[in-house]
Amino acid sequence: MKKNTTTKSKTIKKNILFVCTGNTCRSPMAEVIFRTILKENGLDKEYSTSSCGTHAEVGCGMSEGSKYALKELGMLVKKHKSKKATDSLLKKAHLVICMTERHKNAVINEKISEKCHSMSDISRLGDVSDPYMMENSVYLRTAEDLQYSLNELLEFMKNHENK
Numbered sequence: 001m002k003k004n005t006t007t008k009s010k011t012i013k014k015n016i017l018f019v020c021t022g023n024t025c026r027s028p029m030a031e032v033i034f035r036t037i038l039k040e041n042g043l044d045k046e047y048s049t050s051s052c053g054t055h056a057e058v059g060c061g062m063s064e065g066s067k068y069a070l071k072e073l074g075m076l077v078k079k080h081k082s083k084k085a086t087d088s089l090l091k092k093a094h095l096v097i098c099m100t101e102r103h104k105n106a107v108i109n110e111k112i113s114e115k116c117h118s119m120s121d122i123s124r125l126g127d128v129s130d131p132y133m134m135e136n137s138v139y140l141r142t143a144e145d146l147q148y149s150l151n152e153l154l155e156f157m158k159n160h161e162n163k
Helices: 026-038 064-072 087-091 099-106 136-161
Strands: 014-020 048-055 094-100 116-118
Touching: 014 026, 014 087, 026 048, 026 064, 026 136, 064 094, 064 136, 094 099, 099 116
Parallel strands: 014 048, 014 094, 094 116
Antiparallel strands: none
């Protein structure tokens, strides 16, 4: 019997990288929420999501408030380990989405300027406030704002992908 020698070519997904400060609250929530949005829109085979922080301590888990908010929105919370924003991570990303204009200014350089945006560049809600160490209700409001803004990101991507 002859073996099937055809190999499936693995599609390389375009990565959307979310950036905040510590990579334990906003950017991990954005990563999970946008992954859900991509899946709901049938785009999860084309895009992947990841996150990092400008001042992240490497290896920390997602904050309890962030986990709470995501679960309240009915989203699956996977294990998370914080990463620091590096030139390599930023360069590999298809799009770099920063939670604030300040984060964008901290990571942007001439190599990624075309693909680096702040949430205020994309969403009518503007920059995403940091819920760090606040009550669960603040985390939930932040997650809801992210959900709204990340739907705007999807529209932004659709409008700019073919240009």
